[in-house]
Amino acid sequence: MSGHVPPGFGVRDGALVIAGRTAEQWVAEAGDTPLFVYDRVRVAAKVSAFRAAFPGVRLHYAMKANPFAPLLAWMAGLVDGVDVASGGELAAAVAAGAREISFAGPAKRDAELAAAIEAGATINLESVGEMRRAAALAAGKGLRARVAVRVNPPFELKGSGMRMGGGAKPFGVDADAVPDMLRAMAGLPLDFRGFHIFAGSQNLDAGAIIAAQRETVALAAALAAQAPCPPALVNLGGGFGVPYFPGDVALDVGLVGAALAEALSARPAVLAETEFALELGRWLVADAGVYLTRVVDRKMSGGQLFLACDGGLHHQLAASGNFGTVIRRNYPLANATRFAAEPEEVANVVGCLCTPLDRLGDRVMLPRTEEGDLIALFMAGAYGRTASPGAFLGHPPPGEIFA
Numbered sequence: 446m447s448g449h450v451p452p453g454f455g456v457r458d459g460a461l462v463i464a465g466r467t468a469e470q471w472v473a474e475a476g477d478t479p480l481f482v483y484d485r486v487r488v489a490a491k492v493s494a495f496r497a498a499f500p501g502v503r504l505h506y507a508m509k510a511n512p513f514a515p516l517l518a519w520m521a522g523l524v525d526g527v528d529v530a531s532g533g534e535l536a537a538a539v540a541a542g543a544r545e546i547s548f549a550g551p552a553k554r555d556a557e558l559a560a561a562i563e564a565g566a567t568i569n570l571e572s573v574g575e576m577r578r579a580a581a582l583a584a585g586k587g588l589r590a591r592v593a594v595r596v597n598p599p600f601e602l603k604g605s606g607m608r609m610g611g612g613a614k615p616f617g618v619d620a621d622a623v624p625d626m627l628r629a630m631a632g633l634p635l636d637f638r639g640f641h642i643f644a645g646s647q648n649l650d651a652g653a654i655i656a657a658q659r660e661t662v663a664l665a666a667a668l669a670a671q672a673p674c675p676p677a678l679v680n681l682g683g684g685f686g687v688p689y690f691p692g693d694v695a696l697d698v699g700l701v702g703a704a705l706a707e708a709l710s711a712r713p714a715v716l717a718e719t720e721f722a723l724e725l726g727r728w729l730v731a732d733a734g735v736y737l738t739r740v741v742d743r744k745m746s747g748g749q750l751f752l753a754c755d756g757g758l759h760h761q762l763a764a765s766g767n768f769g770t771v772i773r774r775n776y777p778l779a780n781a782t783r784f785a786a787e788p789e790e791v792a793n794v795v796g797c798l799c800t801p802l803d804r805l806g807d808r809v810m811l812p813r814t815e816e817g818d819l820i821a822l823f824m825a826g827a828y829g830r831t832a833s834p835g836a837f838l839g840h841p842p843p844g845e846i847f848a
């Protein structure tokens with residue numbers, strides 16, 4: 446076992462157990478490797494943890510983290526809304542039966558805006574130009590469009606893996622330009638719903654998230670004073686990180702929830718009737734996913750052991766260290782076939798792609814590993830298949846099971 450295998454996985458006959466079955470049983474069910482298994486019980490536990498920590502705050506699922514249809518359909522029934530970032534995701538969210546849909550993302554095309562208007566989704570406007578196009582499309586249909594203003598805040602979420610706010614950004618409307626935009630909105634066939642303020646992603650620092658949420662509530666209040674009507678909803682973004690690497694400590698959501706409750710109880714009167722939402726992707730689904738790949742070849746090179754597997758970065762780009770990371774570190778991985786065995790050798794676990802980028806684990810400690818063994822990569826539930834270059838090199842897609 447290497448790194449930071451998330452707690453809660455079992456062992457039977459020495460093998461890794463995921464959602465009640467051994468890794469090999471899941472492969473038999475899917476028919477082949479490589480394979481993603483997503484455990485719904487682990488996702489449900491995250492949703493429950495959120496509800497306990499954030500009573501009264503709406504939970505939205507940012508589906509780009511994992512759009513697998515069975516997972517999405519099930520999730521749509523548990524959360525209060527689904528956040529989409531393309532016309533394709535919008536169609537998937539509608540098909541999944543999502544109650545509330547909000548649509549953020551730069552360069553929404555007219556057809557995407559039109560589909561959002563027809564679906565009654567809230568369009569998180571990224572610019573004044575987008576507002577004018579949405580209004581024209583709504584007018585053309587004799588409809589009103591539900592819109593929120595996505596604000597590029599003048600602050601950032603410190604310590605985020607990916608920064609989405611602060612300074613010059615493709616996302617949202619600079620906070621100081623929002624009042625003029627709100628004035629221009631009056632008279633257009635648009636129903637103003639509120640603000641969407643998203644400052645970062647993959648953050649494990651409760652203090653930084655608390656500070657950003659406080660600033661976000663204050664900014665929403667200042668902007669609300671200039672709005673055509675009080676905002677029905679302020680989407681505070683997300684940014685909750687998960688522990689991938691040794692030394693990472695899971696985010697204390699109890700702490701964040703208590704601080705947010707305090708900030709909201711002291712909110713200005715202009716936000717008295719406003720509901721608040723957090724939109725989370727990674728935090729909800731990352732630890733529910735395991736990527737299973739079989740060792741095809743065991744060989745030595747330059748005095749080092751290489752285990753070449755049938756999976757790789759075409760399915761699990763993030764684990765290879767090529768998705769938004771500066772320094773490559775190993776995602777937690779284990780020999781699933783010999784999960785209970787003592788580590789005794791150092792191995793380089795690589796994928797099947799003909800590129801030196803396809804590394805799944807550098808110099809990891811594993812039990813003696815044979816060809817045919819299954820390797821499990823943990824923390825594979827978010828930004829796995831969906832964020833990987835599946836067409837690269839022409840290998841087949843992975844299996845996916847929502848267990």
Ligand SMILES: *Cc1c(COP(=O)(O)O)cnc(C)c1O
Nearest residue numbers: 507549646647683724725726727
């Ligand atoms: C990607 C994204 C999210 C989800 O981010 P996570 O880090 O997966 O929680 C939320 N909101 C918006 C607007 C996004 O683009």
